[in-house]
Amino acid sequence: MSMQSELRQLLPVEAYVSPDWFxxxxxxxxxxxxxxVGMAEDFMRAGDYRCVxxxxxxxxxxxxxxxxxxxxxxxxxxxxxxxLEGSGNVGSVLTCFYHNWTYxxxxxxxxxxxxxxxxxxxxxxxxxxxxxxxxxxxxxxxxHGEPDAGPFEAWLGAFPQKLGPHDPERMVEVxxxxxxxxxxxxxxxxxxxxxYHLFHLHKHSLGDGDFTRQRWEPTGRHWxxxxxxxxxxxxxxxxxxxxxxxxxxxxxxxxxxxxxFCLYETATYWLTFNVIPVEAGLSHxxxxxxxxxxxxxxQALPMPPPDQMPAHIIAAKGPHASMRILPKDxxxxxxxxxxxxxxxxxxxxxxxxxxxxxxIGPLSRHESPLPFFQRQVLDHVAA
Ligand code: FES
Ligand SMILES: [Fe+2]
Numbered sequence: 323m324s325m326q327s328e329l330r331q332l333l334p335v336e337a338y339v340s341p342d343w344f345x346x347x348x349x350x351x352x353x354x355x356x357x358x359v360g361m362a363e364d365f366m367r368a369g370d371y372r373c374v375x376x377x378x379x380x381x382x383x384x385x386x387x388x389x390x391x392x393x394x395x396x397x398x399x400x401x402x403x404x405x406l407e408g409s410g411n412v413g414s415v416l417t418c419f420y421h422n423w424t425y426x427x428x429x430x431x432x433x434x435x436x437x438x439x440x441x442x443x444x445x446x447x448x449x450x451x452x453x454x455x456x457x458x459x460x461x462x463x464x465x466h467g468e469p470d471a472g473p474f475e476a477w478l479g480a481f482p483q484k485l486g487p488h489d490p491e492r493m494v495e496v497x498x499x500x501x502x503x504x505x506x507x508x509x510x511x512x513x514x515x516x517x518y519h520l521f522h523l524h525k526h527s528l529g530d531g532d533f534t535r536q537r538w539e540p541t542g543r544h545w546x547x548x549x550x551x552x553x554x555x556x557x558x559x560x561x562x563x564x565x566x567x568x569x570x571x572x573x574x575x576x577x578x579x580x581x582x583f584c585l586y587e588t589a590t591y592w593l594t595f596n597v598i599p600v601e602a603g604l605s606h607x608x609x610x611x612x613x614x615x616x617x618x619x620x621q622a623l624p625m626p627p628p629d630q631m632p633a634h635i636i637a638a639k640g641p642h643a644s645m646r647i648l649p650k651d652x653x654x655x656x657x658x659x660x661x662x663x664x665x666x667x668x669x670x671x672x673x674x675x676x677x678x679x680x681x682i683g684p685l686s687r688h689e690s691p692l693p694f695f696q697r698q699v700l701d702h703v704a705a
Contacts, residue, residue, distance in 0.1 A: 329689075331682040332696040334705055338506040338675045343703065344602040351581055351702040353377025356457065356464040356477055358583045358596045361495070361610065364409065365391060365463065368427060372409040372463075375598075379467025381454050382406050386427040387414070393454035393465045394429050405451075416451075425451055461491040462594065477542075478579070484539075484546040486575045486587045487567050493592060493612035496562070496642035501607040502634050503665055505672035507582055507599040508699065510607060513668050514576065514584050514595065515545055515695060517688035523667055527660045530555045531574065538691055543580040543698045545691055549573050561623075561645060562590040565614040580698050590614075603672055606636065609646065609661075617642065626650075634665050 337343050357376040360383075364372055371384035373396055380396040382405065396405050398418040405418055415432065416425040424433030429451035434441060455466040457474030459482075464474060503510055513519070520533045531549050538547040550573040564570045568589050575587040582597035591613045598606040623644040631638075632650040648657050654666035674680055685692055 328693040328697065329685055329687070330693060331685060332693050332700060333508070335675050335680050335682065337699070337703075337705075338509060338672065339602055341602050344506075344599065346703045347599070347699070348377045351377070351699065352599065353379055353467055354471075354702065355581055356466045356471070356474060356579075358579075358594060359383045359456075359463045359465050360409075361594075362458055362461045362463060362491075363495070367411060369411045369413050370409075371406055371412055373406055374465055376454075376465060376467045379454065380404060381465050381467060383456055383463060383465050384412065384427060391456045391458060391463060392427070392429065393456040394451035395454055395467070397452070398423060399431060399449040399451065400434075429453060460489075479542040479544070481541050481544045481546070481577070481579065484541055485577065485585070486572060488565060488587050488592045489567065490592055490612050492615075493565065494615050494618060495610060495640055496591070496613045496617050497609070497611040497638070497640040497646055499609050499611075499638045499640075499643055499646045500636040501609065501661075501665065502636050503605045503607055503668050504603060505605060505668035506602055506675075507597045507605045508695075509668045509671050509675075510597045510605050511578060511582050511584070511695065512692050513664050513671075514597075515547065515578060515691040517547070517549075517691070518686045519667065520549070521688075523663050524660055527658050527663055533688075536688070540691075540694050545578040545580070545695065547576040547691070549576075561620065562613045562642070563616045563620070564589050565592070578695070580695075603676065611640070611642070611646070613642070632662075 353376065357374060359374045360372050364370065365385040368385050368387050371382050373382050381393050382396040383391060383393045386392050398405055400418065400421055400423045403418055403420045405416055422435045423431060426432050431446040431449040434444060434446065437444060453469050455469060455471050457464045517536050520528055520531065530551050532552045533549065536549040538545060551571050570589050572589040577585040584595040586593050586595055591611050593609055593611040596608040598608060600606055618641060622642045625644045626647060630650055635647060638647060646661060648659055648662060654662040
């Protein structure tokens with residue numbers, strides 16, 4: 323499908339470089355959408371929690387005593403202190419370190435030190451943690467900062483029907499890598515949905531793909547893409563085994579849940595690709611790769627020693643994390659590695675757009691997803 327009528331860049335250069343534009347996106351765009359938090363297995367036991375920033379909302383998602391997932395604003399009801407950081411297990415209660423106000427896993431305030439003497443007549447029932455919304459789908463957990471947000475299913479719409487036969491809940495995590503990319507989050511998403519660069523930047527690294535037969539379609543605000551393999555190519559000789567229930571000639575499916583949560587599916591792996599805005603010119607990309615359980619029987623490549631870790635890797639773990647990491651002395655454009663090529667391209671585009679003389683020209687037919695995506699951004703952040 324193409325969008326010939328709008329086959330041009332819609333966002334101004336400012337949208338990629340301006341801190342003011344970035345602040346407006348945090349409030350008007352990210353703060354009004356669902357964000358990926360983690361996988362259900364991050365919340366196995368009561369008290370397991372993960373913090374997530376959703377626009378200007380700092381949230382904590384946790385597993386409660388009854389086995390349900392809950393999301394709260396990560397701010398104490400005494401004087402507003404952030405309650406938790408990162409991820410872990412809080413045990414059976416949440417206690418603010420500052421003056422030890424204590425909440426149960428349902429967010430109710432249950433303990434105030436020196437209550438009778440310092441807060442006579444306090445009504446604790448009005449001082450529970452402020453709730454946010456949480457949803458689970460296909461083993462993935464999402465949160466929304468606004469308690470009256472519409473249902474998650476309505477936001478997904480017909481998106482689930484566009485995915486491949488992959489069942490992430492029957493796969494195992496083999497790599498968890500957090501990347502630092504010195505580029506605006508939209509450059510990273512636009513690189514993910516740009517079908518034109520596949521022919522050029524990834525000519526060798528994605529050489530098994532038949533780019534001429536790639537196709538994409540919008541689904542609500544979201545975007546789905548499929549690229550078949552060239553005739554005769556299958557993926558059964560690679561490091562990871564073909565996933566049970568997925569044809570060995572599956573090719574690649576790439577999907578974006580607006581604004582910035584992406585999925586990527588092949589015959590041998592399935593991954594979440596979460597683009598996290600940090601600053602106008604800086605993003606973190608959290609990539610969690612799952613594979614058929616038989617992948618754990620395969621010998622993994624060794625990890626590079628810490629001093630050989632490339633600068634764009636913030637953290638990496640998992641039995642096959644090394645497949646996503648090349649030693650740092652390889653030039654990205656000679657690496658034959660899709661991720662390195664993409665990181666390099668995104669950072670180079672950011673650097674070019676930050677130049678005072680930057681101006682954006684026409685788009686190709688294979689870049690038609692870009693104006694579609696940019697239209698959604700503009701609907702929230704007026705130029
Ligand atoms: S701010 Fe949390 S207990 Fe005082
Ligand atoms: Fe790419």
